[in-house]
Amino acid sequence: MKPLKVFKVLATMTLAVVLMPLVIPTFSPVSVGGQVSYNPPPGDIFHAPLSGMGLLRLVQLQDNVSAVIGGSVTSSSVSNPSGPQGRGNGLQSINQRALRFINDTSYFPQSETTIAVDPANPDHVVGGFNDAKFLFCQVFSPDCASSGSPASLSGFTVSIDGGLSVLKGSDIPDFNITAVSFPPTVFPMIAFGDPTVVPSRDGNFLYSSLATSRDGGNGIMIAKSNSNLFDPNVSCVTSNIAPTINACWKEIFVYGRTSIFSPTLEDKPVMAVDHSKGPYSGSVYVGWDHFTFGRATSSSYLARCEGDLSSCTMLSGGQVVVLSDTDLFTAFTTPVVDGNGNVYVTWCDYGTFTSFGPVACKVRSSPPGGASFGPPNTILSFMGQGTALPYDTITLGFATEQFRTASIPWLAADTSSTPSAGNLYFTIQVCTSGGYLGSPLLGADNPGNCGLSSILFTASPDRGATWSFPIVLSKSAVSAQPYVAVDPTTGNIFVVYYTTQFDPFNHRIDVVVSKSTNGGSSFHQSRITSVSNEPDSDPNMFFYASANGGSWTVPQYGDYFQAVAQGGKLWVLFTANYVVEQGTFQTDPFLTVVTL
Helix, strand or coil, X not given: CCHHHHHHHHHHHHHHHXXXXXXXXXXXXXCCCCCCXXXXXXXXXXXXXXXXXXXXXXXXXXXXXXXXXCCCCCCCCCCCCCCCCCCCCCCCCCCCCCEECCXXXXXXXXXXXXXXXXXXXXXXXXXXXEXXXXXXXXXXXXXXXXXXXXXXXXXXXXECCCCCCCCEEEECCCEEEEECCXXXXXXXXXXXXXXXEEECCCCCEEEXXXXXXXXXCEEEEEXXXXXXXXXXXXXXXXXXXXXXXXXXXXXXXXEXXXXXXXXXXXXEEEEEXXXXXXXXXXXXXXXXXXXXXXCCCEEEEEEEECCCCCCEEEEEECCECCCCCCCCXXXXXXXXXXXXXXXXXXXXXXXXXXXXXXXXXXXXXXXXXXXXXXXXXXXXEECXXXXXXXXXXXXXXXXXXXCCCCCCCEEEXXXXXXCCCCCXXXXXXXXXXXXXXXXXXXXXXXXXXECEEEEEXXXXXXXXXXXXXXXXCCCCECEEEEEEEECCCCCCEEEEEEECXXXXXXXXXXXXXXXXXXXXXXXXXXXXXXXXXXXXXXXXXXXXXXXXXXXXXXXXXXXXXXXXXXXXXXXXXXXXXXXXXXXXXXXXXXXXXXXX
């Protein structure tokens, strides 16, 4: 690698560290003394786990890095349909059974992938991802000149042939909002990652994201596409010269604060759409985690928006009683809608003020519209006496990996017309052995870095009232970031996840899927990736300042990846380092479409 390129890579890593919690805060909300936290500083003012983008945004709130996020850049964004190959140092991209699902040509990383397919036209596929290039291009603008400097952290990719090729891609536009200041000031709220993409009822797509301002405001936004998204003759590029203009998307600010140093932090939005024929058909439900400074607590918020994004109604939070009830440390609020329009919301409650456990995952259900939720039912519990799985613990990181992770739950509903219609399915990862470098000073039950982990699965046949005892889907390995999807045609269940089971050293990772054709009574595993991925090959994503692993800069593989099952096919969009770009293997979204 040329000396200049070495310098740029090292400088990029330094920038990542500067942007994350290794800086000294200039604004410090009051913390609760003696608490333990799932998060590194400055996120340790909250107990429950924040998302990677939530951590990064908290640094923005506390350290005022608006010069980086809001700095002026002169280069314009362009679309390049072809991916580059290694050049200059002889490195070669790795042939594998997946499409690099992005048109970016820089060496900057993207991760945390989401995927959606139009049920009426499966040729239309949209992917989303965290585009960390947005941060790095503010400093290394010459390196972004040929591929474009993005206007936001919320990237997207479009295909019109079912995922066989990339049509176009860019980033979700920012939007103007009036800040609470004197005099009032209008400036863009920046789309700030943590994406989920879902199809709407009218053949378009919806994209949820965090939103942030240069002065500390933050909240939840949703963008909706139009027909231009699939027109090869229309550009969908969001230019950093005109960051609020895009011919293919319009946005709505769902909830949040625009004030300087907002007293709350909104995190990890997840969407679901009512595809039933009921009275709320087409409605969009978005759930997220609401963190409050000074109390270290969090709760589950939920809103229902009209299908055209003309308005949104709060169903939990704001002036409405929260669904998470008395749980103080909730995270990963997730809504789903079944085939009859019934709404379900799940979350997990993570420990106490002084301990990491116990962890209890719960669900509540409502008739269509989401305005009348019943009492919470426990799906499963683990980590501590009195739980269903007392010896399983949460995952904070792994002994053999650099990337950060968390025990993140996902819920799915069977919307098919098969005998399993209406069933609910739930998955989460837990640590089953090893607790390396855990410190009682950080909580008596601090699990440390995990040795081996498992993917759990449980099902409910009665709208979440009762749940089967959890079964383990994974083999003995490091297994992480499960996601569950149900084919609305066949009712078949697919649980995808990362695993090291093909590496005797439990380091290199693959993507596998566990499939059930009988409502979750039994599963068969298939390998999705054809080549194992070296997770440490992208130097932008390696945290050299940490002696014990765990990437606290930009999360190496994000907090999740997702899949869609439809008509006997499975679309899986995951993160890997297979392609060499500008002299280095780089973290990218990869798409595999298989028939199982």
